[in-house]
Amino acid sequence: MNSDARRARFERLAPVVIDAVRRYLARRTDPATADDVLSETLLICWRRLDEMPAEHLPWAYGVARNCLANAERGQRRQFRLLARISRLDPRPAVLDGPAPPDGDLERALRSLTAKEAEILRLWAWEDLAPAAIAVVLGITANAASIRLHRAKDRLRKTLTASGHEQSTEGSRP
Amino acid sequence: MTDDDLRARLRHADPAASLEPASPDQVVHLVEEAMSGTTRRWTLPVAAALVLIAGGAAWAVTRPAPREPVPPPVAAASAPVPGVVVLTATGMQAKCREPEPQRLAESADFAFAGTVRTIEDGRVTLTVSRVFRGEVVGSVQVAQKGESSEQMLGSGKFEMGREYLVAAADHTVMICGYSGESDSVGLRDLYEAAF
Numbered sequence: 001m002n003s004d005a006r007r008a009r010f011e012r013l014a015p016v017v018i019d020a021v022r023r024y025l026a027r028r029t030d031p032a033t034a035d036d037v038l039s040e041t042l043l044i045c046w047r048r049l050d051e052m053p054a055e056h057l058p059w060a061y062g063v064a065r066n067c068l069a070n071a072e073r074g075q076r077r078q079f080r081l082l083a084r085i086s087r088l089d090p091r092p093a094v095l096d097g098p099a100p101p102d103g104d105l106e107r108a109l110r111s112l113t114a115k116e117a118e119i120l121r122l123w124a125w126e127d128l129a130p131a132a133i134a135v136v137l138g139i140t141a142n143a144a145s146i147r148l149h150r151a152k153d154r155l156r157k158t159l160t161a162s163g164h165e166q167s168t169e170g171s172r173p
Numbered sequence: 174m175t176d177d178d179l180r181a182r183l184r185h186a187d188p189a190a191s192l193e194p195a196s197p198d199q200v201v202h203l204v205e206e207a208m209s210g211t212t213r214r215w216t217l218p219v220a221a222a223l224v225l226i227a228g229g230a231a232w233a234v235t236r237p238a239p240r241e242p243v244p245p246p247v248a249a250a251s252a253p254v255p256g257v258v259v260l261t262a263t264g265m266q267a268k269c270r271e272p273e274p275q276r277l278a279e280s281a282d283f284a285f286a287g288t289v290r291t292i293e294d295g296r297v298t299l300t301v302s303r304v305f306r307g308e309v310v311g312s313v314q315v316a317q318k319g320e321s322s323e324q325m326l327g328s329g330k331f332e333m334g335r336e337y338l339v340a341a342a343d344h345t346v347m348i349c350g351y352s353g354e355s356d357s358v359g360l361r362d363l364y365e366a367a368f
Contacts, residue, residue: 010207011204123180
């Protein structure tokens, strides 16, 4: 591929990748880290454009995931803690409109393992099928499918359990 | 609760749901930044590296024989041998990000170019032709664990008679594109940029 065609391909792909990866990062880290990691992800996408498969989003999420992991490793422990607090306790303005934050869901997600919660996020937020989740996580499609199924089951059970607790402890007579 | 209900509930809590899309200006800026980042990195260093490789080859041909014989390889890694550095290469597979000269410069405490002379019981001995960073030694031994290290550029492991560029941090060979055959694409440039 000559360099003009390469540039043209990147310019065509980039807006979609930018939009998707920005969302991916906004869901997982603080804004400053998200900006840095987005730039780095794009740089890698550009350099490795020839390796980019036709289904480019899961691949780009995979790159972003690695970059984010590296960024978080590199940051100081204290800073990481702060970032995590801001992620676990986002300002209400970040949430969708007037809907109250779904406390049960947040608690349920937190009770799952990090891997389970992440696979559910990829499924629901990034809207990925098991095969695409497999590309992001670098596992087989079969493993992704099994893990997703288990994670859904666990979340469902946790939500149902917390729902029961609430109805017994709640204000209803 | 069906899958659809579950997904709907998760989506409702999506922190990015109200994220404004990036402005066209922002997109253009990001795209330009990504593409120019590579241009900056590759054009000049490639030219510089070609000159250095030619110079290095000429030097290798014309250099005088080492005054002292290279210390013989030793079997055990325990006792430090003068003139020999002992490193470990893990066969671990890892997800890597693109190697960067800056990271190489920051992380590596020892880096050299060398040719594999012997491989015995997973112990590779290289004759050093150039030390980029660290103690100047005649040879280096690397304990090559496992079958291969996929992240070593080139064939993935040390092979007899080939020349390698090797960086190490804390006596462990840095993989992930930081070490490999010296003719691997971009590796020489990376070293020249870093050291």
